[in-house]
Amino acid sequence: MADSNTRIVVAGAKGRMGQTLLDCAKRDPQIDVVGGFDVGEAVDDFLQKGAVLVDFTMHTATPDLARAAQKSGCPMVIGTTGHSDAERTLVASASKKVPIVMSPNMSVGVNLLFSLTGTISSTLRDGFDVEIIEKHHRHKKDAPSGTAVRLLEIVSKVKGRNAAKVARHGRQGDLEARTAEEIGLHSIRGGDFVGEHTVIFAGDGETLEITHKASSREIFARGALLAAKWAGRASPGLYDLFDVLGLRNSQKAS
Numbered sequence: 001m002a003d004s005n006t007r008i009v010v011a012g013a014k015g016r017m018g019q020t021l022l023d024c025a026k027r028d029p030q031i032d033v034v035g036g037f038d039v040g041e042a043v044d045d046f047l048q049k050g051a052v053l054v055d056f057t058m059h060t061a062t063p064d065l066a067r068a069a070q071k072s073g074c075p076m077v078i079g080t081t082g083h084s085d086a087e088r089t090l091v092a093s094a095s096k097k098v099p100i101v102m103s104p105n106m107s108v109g110v111n112l113l114f115s116l117t118g119t120i121s122s123t124l125r126d127g128f129d130v131e132i133i134e135k136h137h138r139h140k141k142d143a144p145s146g147t148a149v150r151l152l153e154i155v156s157k158v159k160g161r162n163a164a165k166v167a168r169h170g171r172q173g174d175l176e177a178r179t180a181e182e183i184g185l186h187s188i189r190g191g192d193f194v195g196e197h198t199v200i201f202a203g204d205g206e207t208l209e210i211t212h213k214a215s216s217r218e219i220f221a222r223g224a225l226l227a228a229k230w231a232g233r234a235s236p237g238l239y240d241l242f243d244v245l246g247l248r249n250s251q252k253a254s
Contacts, residue, residue, distance in 0.1 A: 006232045008225075009035040009046050009074070011065055012057035017079065017217060021056060024221040031225055047072040052228040059083040059142075066094035075231040078102040079224050081146030092238050099234035103241040104146030106223030110197065111241045113212045117151055117199050120208065121158040128203040130155050131184040135196040143187040144169070147197050152183055155199075 008025065012018040013036030025031045035046035039061050047053065047068060052075045055065050059082040067090070069076040078091065081104050091102060105111065121130070132155075134148040144152075156163035161181055168182045195214040200207065214220075223241060230244045242248045 005030055005032045006225075006229045007032045007034045007048070007051040008228050009033075009037075009048075009051050009053050011036075011043075011053060011055045011061070012038060012080075014038045015056060017056040017220065020217040021054060021221040021224060024218055024225060028225055030229060043068040044072065047074050049073040050075075050232070052077060052232050054224055054228055055080050056224070059087055063087050063090035066091045066100065069100075070094040070097045074098060075228075075234065076100045077224050077227045077231055079106045079220060081105075082142035083146075095236060095238035097236055099231045099236055099239065101227040101231045101234075101239045101241065101244060103223075103227070104150045105195075106220040106227065106241060107195075107212070107214060108223055108226075108241075108245065109219065110147055110195075110212050110214075111223075111245055111247060113197065113199070113210060114150060114154055114242070115247050116210055118154045118158055120199075120201060120210070121155045124201050124203070124208070125159060128201040128208075129178060129180070129184075131186070131200040131202065133186045133188070133198045133200070135188040135190075135193045137192050137194065138190050140189060143189065144185045145187070145195070145197070147195070148185055148187070151197065151199055152185060155183055 008031060010018050010021055025033050034051055037046045039057050049072060053069045054077045055062055056079045059080055062078055062080055066076060075098055091100060132148050132151050134145045136145060152167055153163050156166060166181050166183050168184045170186055194217060198209055198211040200209050227244050
């Protein structure tokens with residue numbers, strides 16, 4: 001084990017993402033896997049001070065894992081999605097003691113999609129309707145996806161709107177005409193879609209669409225490993241992949 005390597009413990013090691021993460025970790029010479037477990041197993045038996053806990057379990061398990069990471073002095077990477085406000089609050093509390101990277105999507109490409117969506121939204125402030133479409137496999141339980149929710153939050157913040165009030169989750173029946181303020185969210189579930197997200201900016205006479213398509217779960221695993229390396233050197237705090245990729249400063253500069 002090289003002294004400069006990042007040691008990780010994988011929560012959800014037997015799941016699809018956990019298995020993908022372990023496969024990618026084996027091929028990364030800068031990563032050493034020192035443990036792996038699933039929900040229901042004794043977390044403390046696997047944690048060791050300084051090792052980064054990577055969470056790919058379920059949103060209800062994340063707060064307990066964050067508390068365990070805080071207790072053991074372990075940085076943490078959270079790739080699980082679907083968290084409630086209360087669960088996010090508990091994670092934020094733990095991040096006061098240890099660094100935690102929490103992102104709705106660990107893909108480098110998707111985080112560039114986040115950045116581009118913010119830039120485009122700030123330019124096309126008026127006269128363009130925004131619709132967000134996401135596609136995932138039939139087994140995904142939460143809808144809309146955490147990535148789609150983040151895209152909604154980005155557009156809403158740039159345009160000065162309340163995300164919860166302007167979100168329109170699908171359309172059915174005899175509705176009034178679309179308002180300029182609303183932002184459509186549409187979730188598709190079926191087959192083996194790994195993940196696809198499209199943001200549509202529809203104006204009069206022109207439409208701009210930006211899309212990210214994931215064809216392999218490895219992109220999320222590679223992003224999580226990148227985040228683990230970064231978290232192992234970070235100070236306590238709550239971060240996301242924008243911080244890891246250095247997109248935070250570039251977004252402020254734009």
